[in-house]
Amino acid sequence: MTRIAHLSDPHFGTEQPGLPEALAHHLATLSPDLILISGDLTQRALPAQYATAARFLATLPAPTLLIPGNHDAPLWNLPLRLMNPWRDWHRGLAHPLEGEWQTDTTLLIALNSANPRVWKDGRLTRAQLDHITARCAAAGPRRRLVALHHPPAPPPGEPPSLDHAADTIATLQRAGVEMVLSGHLHFTHVAPLTDAPGILALQAGTCLSTRIRGDGNAFTLIDLTDTGAAIAHHRAGTDGRFHPDATVTWQKTPQGWR
Numbered sequence: 001m002t003r004i005a006h007l008s009d010p011h012f013g014t015e016q017p018g019l020p021e022a023l024a025h026h027l028a029t030l031s032p033d034l035i036l037i038s039g040d041l042t043q044r045a046l047p048a049q050y051a052t053a054a055r056f057l058a059t060l061p062a063p064t065l066l067i068p069g070n071h072d073a074p075l076w077n078l079p080l081r082l083m084n085p086w087r088d089w090h091r092g093l094a095h096p097l098e099g100e101w102q103t104d105t106t107l108l109i110a111l112n113s114a115n116p117r118v119w120k121d122g123r124l125t126r127a128q129l130d131h132i133t134a135r136c137a138a139a140g141p142r143r144r145l146v147a148l149h150h151p152p153a154p155p156p157g158e159p160p161s162l163d164h165a166a167d168t169i170a171t172l173q174r175a176g177v178e179m180v181l182s183g184h185l186h187f188t189h190v191a192p193l194t195d196a197p198g199i200l201a202l203q204a205g206t207c208l209s210t211r212i213r214g215d216g217n218a219f220t221l222i223d224l225t226d227t228g229a230a231i232a233h234h235r236a237g238t239d240g241r242f243h244p245d246a247t248v249t250w251q252k253t254p255q256g257w258r
Contacts, residue, residue, distance in 0.1 A: 001223055002223070002224040003034075004032060005036070005221055006202060006220040007023075007219045008040070008069075009207065009209060011041075011206065012041060012049045012056070013044060013052070014209045015208040018240055019208050019236060019240065020056045023242060024061070027060060032061075033103070037066050038069070038110075038182055038183040039067050039068055039072065039113075039114065040071040041093070044074070044076075045072050045089070046088070047088055051092055065099055065101050067097065068114050072086075073085035074088070075119070082116070098112050110147040113149050113150045113162060114150075121150065122162050122184075136175035137175070145179045145181065148182050149184050151180075151184060151203050152180055152193065153169065155189040161184055169199070178200065181203075182203050186209070186211060186212060187205045187214060188220060188233055190220075190231050190248065190250075197257060200229070204220045215235070216236060217242075218236070219234050220232070227251055229250050230247055
């Protein structure tokens with residue numbers, strides 16, 4: 001069984017006091033194979049916020065895969081945003097903007113969907129879509145997962161946040177991707193994509209920030225099984241600790257996820 005802890009939107013600079021330490025401790029009790037953080041590590045892409053994020057990453061108990069979000073490019077320094085938006089990401093975190101994680105059974109491709117030329121919405125370029133196609137074609141029998149900051153299709157009641165989303169979803173379908181992991185909206189949502197029921201969309205809430213929506217501070221634990229996945233929701237309680245509060249088992253069928 002493969003276990004992935006999916007965190008998102010910590011927004012260092014707005015983190016709840018004491019919660020980073022509680023989260024690192026809780027993750028250590030879960031023994032994940034990988035910790036994925038799907039963007040918005042900082043609130044305003046400031047060097048001090050990147051330094052705080054780096055200290056948190058150093059406490060995590062498993063290999064970590066990171067991608068930026070729209071908040072990880074500078075907002076107020078317009079020349080830097082346009083000319084070298086990821087300078088402080090590289091200086092502060094020493095992590096690439098994209099990456100992948102592969103085992104004998106699983107391939108997870110993590111791509112940067114943040115677009116520094118706009119403030120909030122994201123995009124994937126043709127080169128990134130072609131990369132998904134090529135890597136999945138070479139993945140053999142491995143299960144294929146993709147991580148982005150922006151969800152490819154919004155949950156009910158939310159506006160779209162990924163440009164040319166139909167092209168992205170079509171590429172994911174053709175490549176045999178079965179899960180897409182995202183963040184951005186600060187609440188947890190798990191459901192098959194309406195136009196692609198063979199792809200399960202897993203959106204994680206904000207794990208640390210005070211900028212919460214009804215979900216509180218939470219993250220998602222994914223246990224890949226032979227026939228699907230067990231998705232566990234972990235939330236911070238009033239005691240300042242994280243606790244599991246729901247687990248849903250999803251099965252992959254020829255008709256889609258159930």
